[in-house]
Every structure is written in structure tokens, then in C-alpha cells.
Amino acid sequence: MATINDVAKKAGVSKSSVSRVLNGNFEYMAEGTKTKILHAMEELNYTPNSVAQSLKKKSTETIGIIISDISNPFWSEVLKGVQSECTRSGYTLMVSSSEEKAEKEEENVLTLKNKQVDGLIVNTTGKNNGLFDHLVKEKYPFVFLDRFTEELKADTVIVNNILGAKRSTQYLIDQGHKRIGILLYPIENRSPRIDRLEGYKQALQENGLPVDDELIKVCDTTKDSGIKATQELLELSDPATAIFSTNTILNLEALSGAKKEGCHVPEDISVIGYDDYPWVPLLDPPLSTVAQPAYELGVNAALLLVKRMNRKRQPKPKIIQLEPELIIRESCAPPK
Amino acid sequence: MATINDVAKKAGVSKSSVSRVLNGNFEYMAEGTKTKILHAMEELNYTPNSVAQSLKKKSTETIGIIISDISNPFWSEVLKGVQSECTRSGYTLMVSSSEEKAEKEEENVLTLKNKQVDGLIVNTTGKNNGLFDHLVKEKYPFVFLDRFTEELKADTVIVNNILGAKRSTQYLIDQGHKRIGILLYPIENRSPRIDRLEGYKQALQENGLPVDDELIKVCDTTKDSGIKATQELLELSDPATAIFSTNTILNLEALSGAKKEGCHVPEDISVIGYDDYPWVPLLDPPLSTVAQPAYELGVNAALLLVKRMNRKRQPKPKIIQLEPELIIRESCAPPK
């Protein structure tokens, strides 16, 4: 690979001059030297070594993203948004995965920082507030993705989960349901879970309906726990007539659970889920869901980060809240 | 951020010595200096700047991956495998997306190379053989992912598509089907498509069944083109009694098309698809598919790349072929 010195030698100039044309710094440069250098570059097929540039410029034109689970289609859609915005603005993406583990998350932040990424997008576990606190103190640019921490003020892009839960629950209420179960994963201090439960409760209360703990099913994340929870909801002495499921896995398990219990959806039990994918309309029955703007979430996160990175004066933390959309298909009906 | 000079100063030694402890180069180092330096590092909370290290060592401990579509769940599962193997062996991942475009692919290869990634994993468009030819000539380590190019000998990890198509077609034949349609996207010189069609044909021929062009439906990639193709297969004067669909989208469209035509799966028409996901068993009906080991594909690609990167003597190109697995559910039945 040709270096700046090779170019300088071939063009018969100093490397300072070559560097100048690399950086488009043409004021005070004779036309002749410029073309000489351009020619030499061409001939040697030269591209500046960006590691060397990064060292001097203290910027790698790279941003890092830490995601809990890349293979989750929600996150991969988010990643696509981030990716596309990054290439648009000239950044390369380093991707790593925390697998929801605090230690992994910390490790990832550290290696990415050490690799000098210019900024970080993090779907945080929420268990490393000290670490992120430290980051804001050193003015290291980062944005939180899809999870919000009360204690820590930082740029955040999030989907309004209260609203999503409220809309779906309200929709069930409007159909006449009074016994609405909710399926969720352990709260673990995670804002989307907190908020979806909160939205569900708010909708009930606003409609004068009681919040019944029997109907709130916290499932562990082992396989099929949602199936069991669904069956339990159906076997209550005063059984649920509708189920609000708060994530993709639980959506599927709710459907399975109902089937197992011999209940038809939506005739015997209504189900409304969370997250939408191309295959959701092809489920049995086509599932109504709360669709989140995953791609936009990614785009906005990248946009916000880039904005912060380009500021010398650090602006106040900004929270961008996107709206989910209720998509009605055929999995809900009025109770019998 | 503390630099090696700060540490040296604080410990009262030269940076050479600090560098020595960084690299575990302890022979000929007095115990005292070592502990002094270790202490200074501790106190300053020092981590070596890896950009500087990369410049000198000519290695970034980073590998790049270029994928056609990150939001495609198949690829995101592959990515997960790559990711996990990379972290296991101490590499960071740079991800970029070609969106199936040759120019984008070239651009990505160039920027990643320029960022000095130590190696590349590429799900190539197949339209840049010159570029990759060049790479093998400069001994730049890379491996092809899931697509094979006859003309270019390079490390490749792939799933045996002929086998996958053969197995699924054979399964349909075994059930008594003679009119088996195949749904695929335009070949475009892409080995998975070529091979799946080839496997289908081979299975037919080996069973003495004719290959009927009427039954081979090349769908364009616009939305719903698979639905139309399915309907056409069902409206043939001698209609198809089974359909082999060769990718996820077409799987869904085949199911939709049958539904639209008023046909029940599997009673009126059998469908077997390609690729498996957690939600596939919950389709209506639970779809039988050819499952590809996506995660293992990723792991193997990373493994192969790392192996090549670590060799000084470049070994001959190696082709790893994984086996797909036929997963039987409820979407196929003998013809009426």
C-alpha cells in the first residue's frame, strides 16, 4: 500500500503538501503542485490510511452500537436504521452485543471507547448507571436506545410505551372487554416493561375498570412460560376474555396457549400483541399488534448522536419519543 | 485520557518500559520497575490507545462484515454467530450493508480496508469479482458467506442448497406428489438460487418425473408477486398439488396465495418452505421448512477467517459446506 511519503516522493514535493490536497486545503497552493500531486495519487492508487489519520485527528469516523440481542428482528430493524443513517453521514458502525448482561455491556463500552469510536448508541441493561454517568462527565457522546433511566439524564430515543399499551388496552375495552389479561416479562427496572404495564393500568382506570393482579401475568423468560400463563388466564374462575401480550415471543405463546386450551382466537379469546413483522398478518389468526417504528428509532438515534458529536458546546440531554401505531387485524372480537 | 507518557512520567521510567509491561515483555525487567509501572497504570486508570497500537502494529483486531440486508432475520442470525465468535477470539466487528448493490459493495470493501480491518466476511453480490480477485492477489484475508463463485477461488462458507432443495422435493414426491411447483426469485447468477432450482430438478429427475417449465415460477421481488405465482400454479389446466417455496417471503406469499384462491393447506395444496424461525410453527398451518444453520454459518465464517488471518503462509482456499435440515410440520399431505 502506498503511503503519503510515496506520493510525496513521486510528485517531488513534501508530504505536507500532499496532506494539504488530501484535506482540500488549497489556499496558497500553486495549480501546478496540486495537479502533480493528484497525478501521483492516481498513479499509486493512493488512499490515506485512516488509522493514521484517526490518531492525529482524534476521530475515527466510527460509531459504536451496543445491542442486547442482534438476532432479535426488532433490533435488527433498528440496526438497519442506524446503519443507513450512519453511512449517509459518513460513519462506519461497530456492532457489539451485551446479551443483557451488565458486565458484557461494560466490557463493550470500554473496548469501543478504547477503539476510539466517536460516539456510542446503547440499548442499556440499565445496570451500569455509574459507567454512563462517568461518560457524561467526560463529555463522551452517547445516546440511549429504547430504554430510559430516570436517574441519568442523557440523550434518549424511545417509543412511547405507555401510549402503545394504552391504545391497545383501550381498543379491547372499546370492544366490550372487562377482563383483560396482560402478559409480560419480569420488569427488572426496564422502562419499556414498566411503561407497558403502566399504560395498561391507566387505560383500565380511565375506564373505571379494576386492576386485578390475577390478570397480570409476569412470565419468566424460559420457553413456553407464556403458554402456561395464557392457560392460567383462561382457567381463572372469572377468566380473561382478552389478552394483551407485550412482546413478540409472548404474542406467539399467547396464540399457542389459547390453541392448546381449545380456545379459538378471537371467538373465545381476543389477543392483541406487540411489535409487527411481515409474517404477523400470516399468523393464525392474523394478529392485531402495536407496531413500533423500529427503523425510525435507529435513524433518530444515529441522527441525535451525530448532532451531539458535532457540537463543541454540549447541548442539554434531549429525549425523542416516537409513537407506536395500533394495527388492527383479526385477532380481537367482542366478548361472548 | 492518560497516555503512555503520563504513565511513564508518574512511574519515573521511560515509555519503553511501560510498553514492555503492556506487552507482557517481562524478561530482563526488575520486579521493582514492573510494580511501579503497574501502580502508575492503576492510579491513572490507564488503557492503551488502540488506534496508536494499530498504527504501529498494523493490525486493528477488527474484522469487517458486509451483508446484503441486516434486517433480514436470516442474516441477523448469521451476524449473531459471527459476532459471538469474534468476541470469543478478541475481535471487534464492523458491519456494513451492500443492499445487494455492486457499487455499495465495492465502496464498503474499500472503506473497511481503508479502516484497516484485519479481514472481511462478505455476502457478495457476485458482481465484483475483479475486486475480490485483487484482494486474493494482495493476500488480504476474506471469506465469502453463503454465496459461491465458480470463477473465484476463495474461502467460502455455505449451506448445501442442492441438498436442501432435494430433500424437500423428495419429501413431497414421497407423499405422492407429481405436480410440484417451485417459487423462486430471479436467479441473477446467485448460487443459492441456482442450487435450489438445481436440487428441485435433480429430485424430480431421479424419481423419473418430468421437469415442467410451467411449474417453475420465477417471481420478481415486488410485493405479492409470490401470491400471484401461487394462484397461477393453482389455476393451471393440470394444477400443482404441492409448492416448494425457496425463501421466507415466498413462503408467506405461497400461504397467502393459497388462502386467496380458497385452497386449504395442506388438504388442497401442500407447501414446503425455506428457512425456519420461531414463529414459523405458529403460521396457519404450521409450515414445514428447510431450516438452515444460520448461526453456525456465521460462527464458521468467523472461524475460517480468523484461521486465515493468523497464518503467515496462506493456505489453499477452503470451502465449508453445512447441511440444511428438513423440519416437518403440518403443511404437507398426500395429494387428493
Place this chain on the structure above:
DNA sequence: CCGGTTTCTGAAATCGGTTTCTAAAACCGG
């Protein structure tokens, strides 16, 4: 006690760029 090893450490060069500083060359008005 002296010359030769062995042990230990620092100075300096290097990686491939950017940037500052300075000086030579060109230009220009009087």
C-alpha cells in the same frame, strides 16, 4: 581488581498521517 557476561533500561526511530512555523520566492508600488 579487572575484563567479560548478563541484566536492566532509556533514547531514538518508526508507523502514516496533520499542522504549525518559517523561510524562500514571487509580486508590487514607488
Place this chain on the structure above:
DNA sequence: CCGGTTTTAGAAACCGATTTCAGAAACCGG
């Protein structure tokens, strides 16, 4: 033709590490 200004471009320092080379100190046998 001369002094001052403007162009132009190179030398050198620097970014933060690694590595070579060489010299000082300690050690050791005779």
C-alpha cells in the same frame, strides 16, 4: 531596483504507541 507584502511549500513537531539499539549497572570468574 528596493523594501514590503503576498504566495507557496518544506522542515519539524506531534498524535500514542512499539521496537531496536546501545549503554549503564550488576554480577562473576580468575
